[in-house]
Amino acid sequence: MPFSDVNERVAEIREIIAGAAARGGHGQEVRIVAVTKTQGPDAVEAAWRAGLLDVGENKVQEALDKQDAVNASQPWAAEMRWHLIGHLQRNKAKFLGRFWLLHALDSSRLADAVHEVGMRNGKPIDALLQVNIAGEETKGGFEASQVEMEAGRLRSLSGVRLTGVMTMAPFDADERVLRRVFAGARAAREILIKAGHPAQELSMGMSGDYALAVEEGATMVRLGTVLFGARA
Numbered sequence: 728m729p730f731s732d733v734n735e736r737v738a739e740i741r742e743i744i745a746g747a748a749a750r751g752g753h754g755q756e757v758r759i760v761a762v763t764k765t766q767g768p769d770a771v772e773a774a775w776r777a778g779l780l781d782v783g784e785n786k787v788q789e790a791l792d793k794q795d796a797v798n799a800s801q802p803w804a805a806e807m808r809w810h811l812i813g814h815l816q817r818n819k820a821k822f823l824g825r826f827w828l829l830h831a832l833d834s835s836r837l838a839d840a841v842h843e844v845g846m847r848n849g850k851p852i853d854a855l856l857q858v859n860i861a862g863e864e865t866k867g868g869f870e871a872s873q874v875e876m877e878a879g880r881l882r883s884l885s886g887v888r889l890t891g892v893m894t895m896a897p898f899d900a901d902e903r904v905l906r907r908v909f910a911g912a913r914a915a916r917e918i919l920i921k922a923g924h925p926a927q928e929l930s931m932g933m934s935g936d937y938a939l940a941v942e943e944g945a946t947m948v949r950l951g952t953v954l955f956g957a958r959a
Contacts, residue, residue, distance in 0.1 A: 845886025
């Protein structure tokens, strides 16, 4: 059976998360988002069997195809919460009704497009503000200095519900840089809260750095390789 060791991997990860949360002292619950990008629908089933109901996809079309496959064949499909964790093109914002949470609200123009979808659907779209704490040119998101202004502007967009912050640390960064990035995301969340947003979530930490992210307050970790092995 594919991914036959996912249950054991999840148990180990939960132990690591519990230890990291205790060390960090933020008292948060931590949600594991199983990143199934480039994997088949069987990875979604493996996540479900391991008790993980949150799955993350980078690309809209891959996610929709996988959703359709799971919905057509699995009685438990309605239990799954689908997260869009990659960059979203504005012309594909119309598909956001198929997702539980958008992690990468990374520009003012995208925020406007998402707002329009929420208004048309009669229900605000839940999203995380992507903040590029490290200032990497290869990554999207708002600079830390832009968060306060954007937080105020987004208060006027009733089609978007800003529930927290997402960030990515530089690949192969050392512990000092990782902690600076994750602490910066936590500070950005505080700015959103002060602006009146229901921003409780911190999506940060991936397979290589999730323990440190949890120590720094992550409420969601996005895990792919550590769950399913190398990408297909």
